[in-house]
Amino acid sequence: MAGLAALGAFAQAAPMVTSLGPVRAAVFPRLTGLGRPGHVALTFDDGPDPASTPRFLDALDEAGVRATFFLLGRMVQRAPALARRISDAGHEVALHGWGHRAHIALTPAQTLRDLRQGRDEVASATGRAPYWYRPPYGVATAATFSACRKLGLRPVLWSAWGRDWTATATPESVFHTVARDLRGGGTILLHDSDCTSKPESWRSTLGALPLLLEHCAEQGWKAGPLREHGIADADAEIGS
Numbered sequence: 001m002a003g004l005a006a007l008g009a010f011a012q013a014a015p016m017v018t019s020l021g022p023v024r025a026a027v028f029p030r031l032t033g034l035g036r037p038g039h040v041a042l043t044f045d046d047g048p049d050p051a052s053t054p055r056f057l058d059a060l061d062e063a064g065v066r067a068t069f070f071l072l073g074r075m076v077q078r079a080p081a082l083a084r085r086i087s088d089a090g091h092e093v094a095l096h097g098w099g100h101r102a103h104i105a106l107t108p109a110q111t112l113r114d115l116r117q118g119r120d121e122v123a124s125a126t127g128r129a130p131y132w133y134r135p136p137y138g139v140a141t142a143a144t145f146s147a148c149r150k151l152g153l154r155p156v157l158w159s160a161w162g163r164d165w166t167a168t169a170t171p172e173s174v175f176h177t178v179a180r181d182l183r184g185g186g187t188i189l190l191h192d193s194d195c196t197s198k199p200e201s202w203r204s205t206l207g208a209l210p211l212l213l214e215h216c217a218e219q220g221w222k223a224g225p226l227r228e229h230g231i232a233d234a235d236a237e238i239g240s
């Protein structure tokens, strides 16, 4: 339980656990999404969004790459067929919760309800029960881990992000921001929807995608979903 207790304390002391990237990676490698060195996990949060997600599906198809999509229950409710399309295209569907509220602002019961409603919505739309869970803003509390255990979900964050939600992001800035922190075995966080970001910010993400895939190929890393990432069992790390 030491890891879980430490992370809970971490989250309470500093809600933006995400800003402590190198520390988090060293202390919680599996939670950070560190997998086998020849692989990079490609993950997208906040969809499915009819305005943008189909463009990502087309680009990934063209590149012959599969990814993991962390879906929001409230977005799936509005576009269940698109959630199904993601899954039917061979991508991995994962859970980002129902709404998009930081768990630090929720009671344990609200946290559990958010995950359960989101999980049920994703499962009903896609026919697949999600395995991975990523909390909004990367903010995890003790209640986050407790809810994951109850629902059979595996929490995972990321090791490199593109800051693609910001007003100043460009395809080049997203690419360079990811590439700066990305190593073999890393997990990339991007967004295929602007529902929690600056309007149209997904266009920078989409523009960065081919640059990132080319970079991975040059480095000899295969890009793919988390299910192929080879992350070791998390039990020892987060006290499940």
Ligand SMILES: [Zn+2]
Binding pocket: 045, 046, 096, 100, 136, 137, 196
């Ligand atoms: Zn999000």
